[in-house]
Structure formats: structure tokens, C-alpha cells
Amino acid sequence: MLIVQKYGGTSVADTKRIKAVARRVVETAKNGNKVVVVVSAMAGETDKLINLAHKVSSTPKEREMDMLLSSGERITAALTAIAIEELGHKAIALTGRQMGIITDTVHTKAKIEKITGEKAKKALDEGYVIVVAGFQGITEDDDVTTLGRGGSDLSAVAIASALDADLCEIYTDVDGVYTTDPNIVPEAKKLDKISFEEMLELASLGAKVLQTRSVEFAMKYKMPVVVRSSFNNNPGTLVTKEDKDMEKIMVAGITYDKNQGKITIMGVPDRPGIAAKLFKKIADADIVVDMIVQNVSSDGKATDISFTVPKTDCKKALELTNEILKELDAKGVTMRDDIAKVSIVGVGMRTHSGVAAMMFETLAKHGINIMAISTSEIKISCLIETKYTELAVRVLHETFGVGER
Amino acid sequence: MLIVQKYGGTSVADTKRIKAVARRVVETAKNGNKVVVVVSAMAGETDKLINLAHKVSSTPKEREMDMLLSSGERITAALTAIAIEELGHKAIALTGRQMGIITDTVHTKAKIEKITGEKAKKALDEGYVIVVAGFQGITEDDDVTTLGRGGSDLSAVAIASALDADLCEIYTDVDGVYTTDPNIVPEAKKLDKISFEEMLELASLGAKVLQTRSVEFAMKYKMPVVVRSSFNNNPGTLVTKEDKDMEKIMVAGITYDKNQGKITIMGVPDRPGIAAKLFKKIADADIVVDMIVQNVSSDGKATDISFTVPKTDCKKALELTNEILKELDAKGVTMRDDIAKVSIVGVGMRTHSGVAAMMFETLAKHGINIMAISTSEIKISCLIETKYTELAVRVLHETFGVGER
Numbered sequence A, B: 001m002l003i004v005q006k007y008g009g010t011s012v013a014d015t016k017r018i019k020a021v022a023r024r025v026v027e028t029a030k031n032g033n034k035v036v037v038v039v040s041a042m043a044g045e046t047d048k049l050i051n052l053a054h055k056v057s058s059t060p061k062e063r064e065m066d067m068l069l070s071s072g073e074r075i076t077a078a079l080t081a082i083a084i085e086e087l088g089h090k091a092i093a094l095t096g097r098q099m100g101i102i103t104d105t106v107h108t109k110a111k112i113e114k115i116t117g118e119k120a121k122k123a124l125d126e127g128y129v130i131v132v133a134g135f136q137g138i139t140e141d142d143d144v145t146t147l148g149r150g151g152s153d154l155s156a157v158a159i160a161s162a163l164d165a166d167l168c169e170i171y172t173d174v175d176g177v178y179t180t181d182p183n184i185v186p187e188a189k190k191l192d193k194i195s196f197e198e199m200l201e202l203a204s205l206g207a208k209v210l211q212t213r214s215v216e217f218a219m220k221y222k223m224p225v226v227v228r229s230s231f232n233n234n235p236g237t238l239v240t241k242e243d244k245d246m247e248k249i250m251v252a253g254i255t256y257d258k259n260q261g262k263i264t265i266m267g268v269p270d271r272p273g274i275a276a277k278l279f280k281k282i283a284d285a286d287i288v289v290d291m292i293v294q295n296v297s298s299d300g301k302a303t304d305i306s307f308t309v310p311k312t313d314c315k316k317a318l319e320l321t322n323e324i325l326k327e328l329d330a331k332g333v334t335m336r337d338d339i340a341k342v343s344i345v346g347v348g349m350r351t352h353s354g355v356a357a358m359m360f361e362t363l364a365k366h367g368i369n370i371m372a373i374s375t376s377e378i379k380i381s382c383l384i385e386t387k388y389t390e391l392a393v394r395v396l397h398e399t400f401g402v403g404e405r
Helices: A015-030 A045-056 A062-086 A118-125 A151-162 A196-204 A212-220 A274-284 A311-323 A355-365 A386-399 B015-030 B045-056 B062-086 B118-125 B151-162 B196-204 B212-220 B274-284 B311-323 B355-365 B386-399
Strands: A002-007 A034-039 A091-094 A101-103 A112-115 A129-133 A136-138 A144-146 A167-172 A193-195 A225-229 A237-240 A253-269 A292-294 A302-310 A332-345 A372-376 A379-385 B002-007 B034-039 B091-094 B101-103 B112-115 B129-133 B136-138 B144-146 B167-172 B193-195 B225-229 B237-240 B253-269 B292-294 B302-310 B332-345 B372-376 B379-385
Touching: A002 A015, A002 A151, A015 A034, A015 A062, A015 A129, A015 B045, A034 A062, A034 A118, A034 A151, A045 A062, A045 B015, A045 B062, A062 A091, A062 A129, A062 A136, A062 A144, A062 B045, A062 B062, A062 B091, A091 A118, A091 B062, A101 A151, A112 A151, A118 A129, A136 A151, A151 A167, A151 A212, A193 A196, A196 A212, A196 A237, A196 A253, A196 A332, A212 A225, A253 A274, A253 A311, A253 A386, A274 A292, A274 A302, A274 A311, A302 A311, A311 A332, A332 A386, A355 A379, A355 A386, A379 A386, B002 B015, B002 B151, B015 B034, B015 B062, B015 B129, B034 B062, B034 B118, B034 B151, B045 B062, B062 B091, B062 B129, B062 B136, B062 B144, B091 B118, B101 B151, B112 B151, B118 B129, B136 B151, B151 B167, B151 B212, B193 B196, B196 B212, B196 B237, B196 B253, B196 B332, B212 B225, B253 B274, B253 B311, B253 B386, B274 B292, B274 B302, B274 B311, B302 B311, B311 B332, B332 B386, B355 B379, B355 B386, B379 B386
Parallel strands: A002 A034, A002 A167, A034 A129, A091 A129, A101 A136, A167 A225, A193 A237, B002 B034, B002 B167, B034 B129, B091 B129, B101 B136, B167 B225, B193 B237
Antiparallel strands: A101 A112, A136 A144, A225 A237, A253 A302, A253 A332, A292 A302, A332 A379, A372 A379, B101 B112, B136 B144, B225 B237, B253 B302, B253 B332, B292 B302, B332 B379, B372 B379
């Protein structure tokens, strides 16, 4: 088998951990597999570099930030290859460029365009373990780029896909994907298996175990991904194509996100084009709007529009909204950031009816008011007051018997 | 003018120092110059990375060491470019590869083969300050290489030559090149000017202010180099072509080297081919022999051969010599490492006779025994006991009125 293994920052936090990674890699290779290893920067390294940059500039240039930050992964890649050789196995470290990871030119959050991988293919055939610096690529014009926070997950999945690997293993400091946050619900269970679609919803709803874009990529190219711990030998969670087993249960996981704020514009005239005008202004400022709720106006004249944005963009969004208040002919605007989004996710929703009703009932039964709702085919999200977050997660986990797959 | 400025590790030791470098660079640019900056790793960074590598392997692979170590200079280059932009001047950071520094494949001590510099030339024309990561290059096969300790000096001189710069400034933590070590002779003077040849002798004899290979390179391509401090605005020392002024004084500088050991083989038969056999064996072990002294044999039958090697290679050289003792038909071998080499350097020696005699007399007058002598056109070195080093340097400095140029 050709296996791509990605090790995150805590898995390569120091030389002791890097040696442990080397042992696992060599063991995998000795079991008859070809192995490509993708590594993150040592835990804390990236933040240290960002901190240095902010000491010399309040707005560091993005092209140079990428050159700076990509160094962290290069260091780990070199050290890991050295540690593997020390165990007597041939290993070669490759930078993103040497791996042939070509990206667009959007510095600090570049998109992978293609992966040539010539050097890696040749070295694999010659019996080398390949160690690739994650999180980075190169533009056609030869400039270093990085793929954004958590980008090493994406590097791993994209490399696995480009090399036509059999499996992509994501090593981290938790045992896999849980039905919900075990810090809130001690009964939370590790999932043995989850569909790409469910994982994608969980990732974008705030579960931090896999970066959203890497799940999208894995889903698109049908690359099976295993999330597991580098600190033990537990089997982890397999993220793969949906199968019939998965449909048997309604809800696979429950997630929450406390990092949003809600803006409400009151007394907006109920005319076509108003929402478009508002959200164009918000989008132009590169602020991502998540949920949008527009009340039906009772008198057909004026209505309220609420929307949520990341907490960090709240102030900016409020300013922008205030700016066009007059133009929209609206009465006023309010903002609150004591809100949380609680979501349930599961492909079983497609075949089980009444899931939404069960969710709303459960929340109501515990006196939790729902401020907004958004749904997709396999998820339902409710906006509630922050203080009820843990309670909501617990009672929903109980109601849906989550994870009994 | 096109000026290349190189800043060493202490000059970019922290973000405060990097900001100071940025101010100097911007000032140079505002005076109407095009500026290319070459930076070392922040002081201590390279040793930290070496230390990490030695924690995972006793014999780290050299190709991966180069990827590891080159990161230090990339980090400084990115930070310096960011700091320059913060001051409102356009700047772009380039890695050794992006600068087009092509080297041979000898990892950890690669030689520069050519510098293409296309990206830099274009950016210079567009008004950018270029910040290049020193100490590194890339092979034709796309692997990262490093140029050996002090390699950033070489990067700077080679880049200056490739871009046809008017001047190469080497910024360090001392004011320039001194007539001798000011720690030993408080009267030591900073030289305003010194010839390439003299600088080359001083550098290879132990003066650490400039890396030897960078001086060779500057001499070969006649690139004027100024050594000066980044901590003040003193004018520094100009290293340039020999001129008539320089001939007027006999000795430009005095240097010493305590890092050598002496091996003596006794009772070697006085036959052709003996020395060749011995020194081939030493050379095959990659040990560099410095001075060689063979006594004239009084009876025409047997003689003694002494030679010096770096202290770190002493034990190895002794072993090797012992191994072929029988083959050489010699009587025995001794080793001593309490020796030092004291040298006087000056192009004036070419026109002044009797310099060597003056040196020997001075040492004799102070009871310092000379164990070996080696000379070139512009330098005389004497091997003495270590304990006399400081005394020898002081009295020679006095005798030759060094630095009165």
C-alpha cells in the first residue's frame, strides 16, 4: 500500500516526539508499505514566527509572511527525515516546492492548483520514505505560498490524491472524531467511521480535528482519511464514502461554535434589492456571513434582517451596516455576541423524518430559546444564547443517542 | 551606486536589531543607491538548529542538514524585508534559490558555480530593495545547499560581483579590520584600508572578521569590500586592490592561531617518497596540513619531519602516523598541542628587505623559541609555545609600528 501520514504540531512538538514519529513511520514502511510523511511546524513555532513579524510591522507583507512561516515546516521535515535515517531507513525531505505543489498566488491562503510530485515518485520507487513540509506550495512565478491555518491537512490529502495513495492518515493528539466535545459530554464516543459529508459539516461547524478544505478535497477525490492519535495505537476514525450502515442512525455528531456574533437591522422596508445591497457591502469587506434570517413582515411594509458573522468581524460588520442604514431606509441596528450555534449532523437525516422537530422540542423542553435556524440536507443548526451551549449539547447528545453506529 | 550590504548574526540578533538594519538600508536607498541586502541567521539560530538535529541523530544526513540550516537565513530575510516595508520602502525577500545562486552538490560546504539573479535585477529596476537569505544556494538538481560557516560573507561578495555592484559592505559587530587583536594589544589600530592579499593572509591565519573564501572571491573579481560595524556609523576598513601607499609600511597586521597541534616523526630514513607517502595518508583522511618542517639530516641517513594540523584533527593525525610508522621505517612519533602560530602580514614585505630577520630577532630578544617557520611573499609565520602568544603579538606590534598607514 501507499500510505500518506500527516503529523500535526503536537505530534512533532519536540525531538522526542519527532523520534516517536520516525519509529511509527519506519514500522509502517517495514510492514511493506510505501510511506509519504507530511509534517506541520513544531507546536508553537508558527505563532513564534508570527509574533516576530508583528514586532517589526503591524501589517507584515503577505508574500514575506509566507516565506517566513513556511520555514517552520521545512525545519520539521528535515529533522524528521534525519530521525528516520538514524533508524536505518532511507528518507528524503522535500519542501512544498520540491514536492511540486503548485498553488495560485493568493499569499497566506493559497489554493493548490496541481501537484507534479516527480521527485517524490522517483524516490519512492528507489525505496525512500518521503517527508514533505506541509502547509506550503509555490506559485508558477516561483514564490513561496502557504495554505492557511491547518493547511498541512490539505497538503496531506492533496498529496495522497496526486500520488494515488491507498490511504491518508491524519495523526493528531486526539483519538479520532467524537460524537461531540468530550469536555462537555463525558459520554461522547469516538466514531469508527463517518462519511465525508458529515465530516465536512462537522469541520465547518467548528469541530477542529480536520481542516474543512482538506475534507472537501478528500470528498472530491474519494480519498479515504483516517484521523488517529500519534500518542497511542488506537485505530482512529475512518472518513470515507457514505455507506448503508451510516443511514441507520439519525445523528452522527453534535457540534457548537461560540465564535459568532449576530447583527440585526430593524425596520427595513420590504422592497426587493435591500438584502442584496446590504450583503454586497459586507462581502466586499471580505466578511463571511453565516446564517441569515429575515422575518416575514406582518404589515407588508417593514421587516427585520438578522445575520451572523465571525466574532472578530462583528465590529466591522456593525460599522458597515450603520453606514448604509440611511440608504436602506432602516430604523436601526443592534449587535449581540453572547450567542452560540449548536448543530446536529448526520446522513441519517436523509432517511429519518422528524429530526428537526425532535431537536426543536428538546431545546424547548429545557427552556432554550432558538434565535435562528439554518439547515442543509444532513445538518440542522440553531442559534441560541451562549450560556445554554453546554446544556444544549448535552441534552441533544442524549436525545439522539449519538454515535451508536 | 549599487551597494550590497551584508549583515551578520549579531547585527540581526533580534527584532530590535532587525529594525535598526532596516533603517540603515532605507537611509542608503534614500541617498540614491540601489541596495541588495544579504542576511545571516539571527545570532544563535544556526547553533539551535544544529543542536536539534544532533538530538535526533549522531550523524545527521547532510542534504537534510542543509534544508534545516538554510531556514535560519530565510527567516531573517523575510523579517528584514517586512521591517523595510514598514518604513515605507518597497522590499522583496529572496531565498538563495530565488536569487539564482547555483552551487555544486557538496552539501554543508557547497561552492557557488554561478548566480543568475534575474528576479533580483528585475525587482531592482522596479525600485525594490532586495533582501537575500545568505549562506545558501541550490544545486542544478534543485536541492538546497549551504556554503559552510561564514558563508553569508561569500554570498554577499558573489552577489555583488554577479550584479556588478560598486561596493560590498560587510556589517558586523566590530569597527573593521585591526592591526592585531585589541584584546591583547590595546594599542591595536583599525586599518582604513588593506589589500586583498593581506586580508586573505589575515583571514586564513585566524582573523575572524571575514571568511577566507569571500576574500578570495573579492580578490578574484576585484570587488571592493568594506568591513564595518552595524552598531555605529564609523567608516570601517576598505579591502581593495593594492596601491602604492600600502607599500610604504612593512607590516599591516599581526595575527595568531592557537588552534593547531604539531606532530613530529623521528628517525625517518632520508629516502625519496617518504614524505609523499605520509602526507597522502593524512590528506586522504581530509585533514588539512598547514606547516611542514623537515630537518636536514646531518648523517644523510635519518631525519625528523614535523607538521601542524588543526587541533581537532590532532588525535586522528597521530593515529594515522602511527599506523604507517613501520612502513616508513621511522623510529617514533610525538605530538604536542601547546603551540601557537604567530604571523605578520604586509604587502610592504615585497619592497622592504630584512623583515623576517627583524621578526626572528624580536622573538629571540624576548626568549621566545621558534619551532617552525613558514613564509609567503607577504607573510611570515612562526610556530612558538602557546604561553608566549600574547607576548609575541605585543612585541611584534611594537617592533613594526603596525598600522601606521
